[in-house]
Amino acid sequence: MDAEQLGSDIVQSQRAARFADTTADQWAERLTALIKAQPGTSGPVAVTNVRPVGTAAGGSNGTMLFDASYSESGARQDRALVLRFLPAEGLFHKYDVEGQYALQRELGKAGFPVPEQLWLDSAGDHLKVPGYVMEQVAGNGPPMVWKASGLIAEASPPSRRKMTTSYVAHLAKLHAIDWQAAGLDWLANRAAGANPVEREANWYWDALKWADFEDTVAMFAPVRDWLIAKEPANIDVVLCHGDINLGNYLFKNDAVSAVLDWEMAFLGTPECDLAMINVGDAALQGHVPTPEGALTNAEICAEYERITNRKLRHMDYFELFGSYRATIITTLAMKHYPAAMTDAMRPLYESTLKMCFDRARALGAVAGEV
Incomplete structure (x- = not known):
């Protein structure tokens, strides 16, 4: 692919x-x-x-x-x-x-x-x-597969470092916003549920049911149920971007000038966004090396912890949650796009599906093969 x-x-x-x-x-x-x-x-x-x-x-x-x-x-x-x-x-x-x-x-x-x-x-x-x-904000954005070409891939190593560090700093700044004081508590109504991950797992579950994927609904039921049953307690609830691919960030002079695409924003935990970085990269550009100077995923997490003075927790759980979301998105895309596109997307669909259920088996959420 x-x-x-x-x-x-x-x-x-x-x-x-x-x-x-x-x-x-x-x-x-x-x-x-x-x-x-x-x-x-x-x-x-x-x-x-x-x-x-x-x-x-x-x-x-x-x-x-x-x-x-x-x-x-x-x-x-x-x-x-x-x-x-x-x-x-x-x-x-x-x-x-x-x-x-x-x-x-x-x-x-x-x-x-x-x-x-x-x-x-x-x-x-x-x-x-x-x-x-x-x-329209001044700035340029990288493509979805940002490691392979475009703004960051073609920049110098020092510029790559500055841009990816600015990316992490703005993610930390987003999570520090007082969403209750800003009157954003209505985001808790995105879907049914008493807790943040439960609500968001149900939002994607509702999308699957809306798309009338009966077989996929049955296949994902154990993963959804496990995520809801095992949701960590005593978590920090923050405003999550939800779609934190670097393609949604504009840069000017090696710094973030604007953050775009907020339709997937939700109330979650910092780990929801950080884990989704790992999931998205594994799905879209897992075999593409990180360009010299750009922060690796591990360095992104370390830089986030340094800026916030907060240790990321339960990352295995949140990477499964991210994989659940990513796989449902690719499943919906397989129905949404024309036939020629779905043929091209099939390897991505199959890789995200495998990634999700490999993680689910490792955590004991499911048993056996998909």
Whole structure:
């Protein structure tokens, strides 16, 4: 399996499914209507250069870049902006566009680097689908398979070190945000359950049932049940990004300039995010060596512990939890993508499935072969 090509193909297939038959001109008309409807905007509105995003970020939601000219409070504005919208064909059973908008507004208030959120069209009155507009942040992002090519792979070793260290620092900063003071307790309603992992395990379980994968539901039942029964007690509950692939981070001058893609954010533990780094790398680029200078996964964990003065715990458990999530995502993708893409993805699906159940057997969660 060519991990680099597969990563690119996944992004392209996601975009094709998101946009359906809507043209750039149609999006321009809708965006113009949305901007004209905003309080304080006036004068002629021009929306131009509507195009898909060119990086790994923005794959799960629909994402378009565009330029807009308009007047606001009497001053002319010429801005590079981003549209995020409910996808025509979603990978998951739920896409809370309004929640994503609200979450990023609160993160911005807390000083965390996310794009400024500008306008929400939660009912799709102007966009014809629920969506929102935010600023386009200066910076570049690596591809999903970041070790093989792109921004980090092609940088110098010192720059790689700075970028990956900045990545860890921002993960620690995210986990330090007081999510209760920020009014983000509504994230506890993502799915049923009394505890963080139970809720998130159920969120992915609900996605499997929604996709009508009866055989897969039966296969994953023991893993889900074990994760819920063995969830560690006395854990630190933090805001987790949920999708922490480096492709969702923008960099400028070797430092993080923005963190993107918050549709998978949830209330969990620091280990949920850190373990998912190991799981994601093993699935997508397990045979690709870490470029010289970039932090290895072990160094990422060590740097996180140094910054936070907190020891990561129960990592075997949380890596199984991450594998459970990753395997369900690839299972959903096998149904979601066209036949040519599912053939290309099959090795990834099979490797994540094997990884999940190898971990489950090692921990005593299941017995026998899948």
